[in-house]
Amino acid sequence: MNGLTPVNTPATPDFPGWIPWTEQQWQEWLSRSRLYNRRLTELHNAGDFETRNEYINARSTHWGRLKEWLKVLSYGKCWFSEVRDLYSHYDVEHFRPKAKSKSTDGTERDAYWWLAFDYTNYRLCGNVGNRKKGNWFPLRVGSLVSSFQTQNEESEEPYLLDPADADDVSLISFDEEGKAVPSPGATEWETMRVEETIKRLKLNEHNDLAEARRKVWLDVSTEIDEYLKHKARCNNGGNPVAREKVRAHCVNIRNMTLPNAELSSVARWCVMFRNDPQLSRLVA
Structure with a gap:
């Protein structure tokens, strides 16, 4: 399955956004x-x-x-x-x-x-x-x-x-x-x-789907590389510009891994693939 997101199907409809019915x-x-x-x-x-x-x-x-x-x-x-x-x-x-x-x-x-x-x-x-x-x-x-x-x-x-x-x-x-x-x-x-x-379910056979996943992985990987680059500059001393860049890339990575983002599971696996505890906290 192509990035399944856990969905908590409710037993009753008493939660916000359930359905536009009375x-x-x-x-x-x-x-x-x-x-x-x-x-x-x-x-x-x-x-x-x-x-x-x-x-x-x-x-x-x-x-x-x-x-x-x-x-x-x-x-x-x-x-x-x-x-x-x-x-x-x-x-x-x-x-x-x-x-x-x-x-x-x-x-x-x-x-x-x-x-x-x-x-x-x-x-x-x-x-x-x-x-x-x-x-x-x-x-x-x-x-x-x-x-x-x-x-x-x-x-x-x-x-x-x-x-x-x-x-x-x-x-x-x-x-x-x-x-x-x-x-x-x-x-x-x-x-x-x-x-x-x-x-x-043709989750790999559907070529456009596999290509969309590959692009998400590439985009997240690029954001991670930029995050790590600017984070290293922060570690070498005070650098407000680098700190702002770090925050911006953190937001981008987190947004791509949120449940409402398409292929967010692919994005999360890209982060986990780096095996970096600090990165993993971004998507916790």
Whole structure:
């Protein structure tokens, strides 16, 4: 994943900037979700899976209404690629697929239809990655598998990294060539997850995205070099001009690593790559 930023999806909408709705409108959305879920359960229990899936697809505008909220949570950035426009138009994608779930070998199983109208299963994704992902959601061999009868999604071991999970976000890093790579120290399973996610979401295959990362890395690296140069001049005695330059470059570095900046994770990795404690404090 291309610079995933941890996103704290709230359990309730009681925080600033949640969504430009009134409380009544939000409750109406939740009420409609419950209504849809009851109908899905009826269709599922009747064994009419085809109609169940058609029912979900015919109501895609329901989750589409939350797109602006999802954009607020990520400062307008795609949750997977961490860019705004470069990864194409946004989709409200279901992290766990709603119709069919496809494994690494192409085999399919029934998906997580009961999460079709559950906003905690929504992620904001540019359609470059979402089109490639499709129904892809394989689990580790031997993983528990959640079902409608036994819903235990938290116990599953999926390949796909989740941008709303801070632990998953920490598994991916970047290099000076603009490539997404496994973080140093990743285990074999963690490395497999990162590599499969990168491939499935076209996080390196999309050339413009890799080039944008490379440019961010270069820009941050240039700022760091200037910061270190002027800092060295300050250490040799009083130099107000050099001190002002140091402050200016500190601000530039910090701004590129803030969550609201595009590809801020790339910028943070560039800083960490220098392995300089004083630089690291700039982005703490």
